[in-house]
Amino acid sequence: MTMRVLVVCIPQAGHLTPLLPLASALAEQGDEVVVASGPDVADTVTTAGLRFAAAGSGPAQWFPALSKRIRGVPGDGLPAARILPYFVPRLFGEIAATDMIDDVLDAARALDAHLVVYDPVAFAGQLRTFGLNVREVRRETAISIWPPILQQAEPGALTMRPTPLPAATTQPCRPPLIYLTLGTFSNANLTVFRTVLDALAAEPVELIATVGLDNDPDALRPWPANARVERFIPQSELLPRCSAVVDHGGSGTVLGALAHGLPQLVLPQSADNFINAEMIEQSGLGQRLLPEEVTPDAIARAVADVLADPAPARRAAAEIATMPAPCEIAHILRERYS
Structure with missing residues (x-):
């Protein structure tokens, strides 16, 4: 049976790149795939031969919005260990999710999606929260892209090769x-x-x-x-x-x-x-x-x-x-x- 899959991600290379090979593989096996993200990655998605649905704006608008909300520079002065815990709920949870969610819901309904695959901090991908009857696959907890030497996958998670195998034989230069x-x-x-x-x-x-x-x-x-x-x-x-x-x-x-x-x-x-x-x-x-x-x-x-x-x-x-x-x-x- 052909699946209708919505892929939701933050519009940055570090968030899209791990999901793009899977989205392409789903399309290549005959599934209907739409990638919902900000306009900054539209060309990357369409160049890969996938359908794109604009969802929200992107970090260039999110950071000023967060700065305005807190009346200062986001994360300024925080120690390294607190940077991610600070930004995930504020930037991705409050600002980005609010900006993206209406467009993501529209894309899901237009596709009549029954599976959504989403980036770990693309909280707008959690469509069951909004009453849609879809199955959810969270890239990180459901699909791990880390080799075991770096990070063990969570119980029940699938592991997926995060990058294509090197196309060229390694031939290091001398000097290094x-x-x-x-x-x-x-x-x-x-x-x-x-x-x-x-x-x-x-x-x-x-x-x-x-x-x-x-x-x-x-x-x-x-x-x-x-x-x-x-x-x-x-x-x-x-x-x-x-x-x-x-x-x-x-x-x-x-x-x-x-x-x-x-x-x-x-x-x-x-x-x-x-x-x-x-x-x-x-x-x-x-x-x-x-x-x-x-x-x-x-x-x-x-x-x-x-x-x-x-x-x-x-x-x-x-x-x-x-x-x-x-x-x-x-x-x-x-x-x-x-």
């Missing part, structure tokens, strides 16, 4: 190539990029940094002779050549690097970055430097350390390779819910 990224959302602080560039300038490595489409690489000139700075390079092209990654701790970057067996130095910037950074360090997959710990000397030492111990990251890559592919999860969902 380090990839620096702060993702697409937490990349506004160019001082962090500059600190890493300075830290590795005299080290026996090469460095490629991507600063994001909204930043100008020339703002970081002059950069060291062993460095190159670009707005964007597809990670699928870059990671097979790397020996380590310096990143912000976004889920997509963390999992993409691990799929290639790369150790990481995580410099968390916001939201779940701090949780992911802690998991990476505690699992032996890399190191973490909190904002107040980020200095050129600390970065240079940490990069040398992770380069010296790639074995745990390679074990994580082996675990990811054995996780069920999205097409397998799509088949299981059809068997359970159609």
Whole structure:
């Protein structure tokens, strides 16, 4: 039986990317799929060949709304451990859910959905709360994208490979190539990029940094002779050549690097970055430097350390390779819910 599936997510790459392969797999097996999210990800969804339904606005409007509500800068001065508990109920629970819910309900009714798959903080996806007769699959509690070395799935949850298997054979450069990224959302602080560039300038490595489409690489000139700075390079092209990654701790970057067996130095910037950074360090997959710990000397030492111990990251890559592919999860969902 063909399913009619509504996928609900926050309109940011870190929230959409883990769900998009599953949405595509559901569509490829013949199910009717609509992705409901903010307009910022419309092109990404339609380029993937999926139907898009606009739901609410997005973070560019949500953050000012939260600032107005609290009469200040959201999260200003909070210690790292409190950032996520602060933002989830306020930004995603109060602001985002209210903004998205009417559009999500309209999309669900128009599709006549009987299954909704939703991002963990896309609370507007909890449609049974609003009286719709749908089955709900929450990505995280019902479908885990984390390899066991990082996080054990909850009892009864399905595990799904979080990223495609590397298309290219890993061929690390010599001297070692380090990839620096702060993702697409937490990349506004160019001082962090500059600190890493300075830290590795005299080290026996090469460095490629991507600063994001909204930043100008020339703002970081002059950069060291062993460095190159670009707005964007597809990670699928870059990671097979790397020996380590310096990143912000976004889920997509963390999992993409691990799929290639790369150790990481995580410099968390916001939201779940701090949780992911802690998991990476505690699992032996890399190191973490909190904002107040980020200095050129600390970065240079940490990069040398992770380069010296790639074995745990390679074990994580082996675990990811054995996780069920999205097409397998799509088949299981059809068997359970159609």
